[in-house]
Amino acid sequence: MLARNELFPHVIEMNYQARRRMGCSVYLVFDGNDWLLIDIGYEDTVAEIVELIRQMDFPLANCRYLVATHADVDHVQGLKAAKALLPNAEIVAHPHAQPAIESGDRIVSFAEIEAQGISIDFPAVPIDRTIEDGDTLKLGGLELETWYTPGHALGQLAFRMGDLLFSGDNVYRDGCVGNIDPHHGSDLEDFIASLERIRDCDVKWLLPSHGPVFRHDRAMLQKVVDRLSGYLHMADFGTCAVDWPLLKEWEGELLEGFDPEKA
Numbered sequence: 034m035l036a037r038n039e040l041f042p043h044v045i046e047m048n049y050q051a052r053r054r055m056g057c058s059v060y061l062v063f064d065g066n067d068w069l070l071i072d073i074g075y076e077d078t079v080a081e082i083v084e085l086i087r088q089m090d091f092p093l094a095n096c097r098y099l100v101a102t103h104a105d106v107d108h109v110q111g112l113k114a115a116k117a118l119l120p121n122a123e124i125v126a127h128p129h130a131q132p133a134i135e136s137g138d139r140i141v142s143f144a145e146i147e148a149q150g151i152s153i154d155f156p157a158v159p160i161d162r163t164i165e166d167g168d169t170l171k172l173g174g175l176e177l178e179t180w181y182t183p184g185h186a187l188g189q190l191a192f193r194m195g196d197l198l199f200s201g202d203n204v205y206r207d208g209c210v211g212n213i214d215p216h217h218g219s220d221l222e223d224f225i226a227s228l229e230r231i232r233d234c235d236v237k238w239l240l241p242s243h244g245p246v247f248r249h250d251r252a253m254l255q256k257v258v259d260r261l262s263g264y265l266h267m268a269d270f271g272t273c274a275v276d277w278p279l280l281k282e283w284e285g286e287l288l289e290g291f292d293p294e295k296a
């Protein structure tokens with residue numbers, strides 16, 4: 034048997050378990066023989082991840098849920114392959130992520146970014162159960178509270194379990210946040226609200242979908258909120274911004290006319 038490398042009681046993360054970077058964070062939460070996965074990552078690592086789980090003596094028939102935090106291809110491309118290996122598991126997602134996963138939507142998921150030459154498969158797979166904010170995922174004696182945290186992508190979920198928050202692509206240890214892009218439903222005002230909710234909660238640890246696990250730090254999260262609040266008014270963020278104050282200034286200057294002496 035492969036020794037289980039628990040980050041916290043009942044929580045294993047597969048990159049930490051393998052001691053190398055395989056892709057997005059894949060959290061295995063377990064109680065007794067029952068277990069679930071939060072995200073699965075790319076298709077080409079599914080077999081290896083499931084084999085590691087088998088070697089850790091988790092019965093494959095006892096995988097209860099395959100949870101999709103959201104529909105980005107780097108988190109969910111492997112769902113169909115995982116379901117084939119773990120047929121008893123229910124695939125779980127938020128209703129707003131469901132259409133993209135069930136249709137294999139290549140634009141919303143970032144599987145297809147034509148201008149950058151990115152084009153990969155996104156196998157469509159049916160969602161077995163949708164969950165909303167406040168719903169509970171039960172696993173043995175454990176309960177994961179569902180948080181709907183929109184802003185980065187359509188239907189993004191986070192999960193609270195005691196002092197831990199499986200925080201998805203909301204925020205990473207260095208203060209970066211999940212990609213802001215209108216093509217996968219980013220909304221800066223929603224994103225700020227999700228980050229404020231995370232800032233104000235009393236969890237001790239954030240378990241993100243990329244990069245290291247880190248301590249909840251209110252001051253650090255406030256800086257992230259402040260940064261994104263600035264983005265609301267910057268042309269850099271295109272249609273994700275709500276306005277661009279320079280255009281108002283320009284309107285006034287257009288009335289006055291251009292004067293090289295004053296510019």
Ligand SMILES: [Zn+2]
Pocket residue numbers: 103105185186202211212
């Ligand atoms: Zn994402």
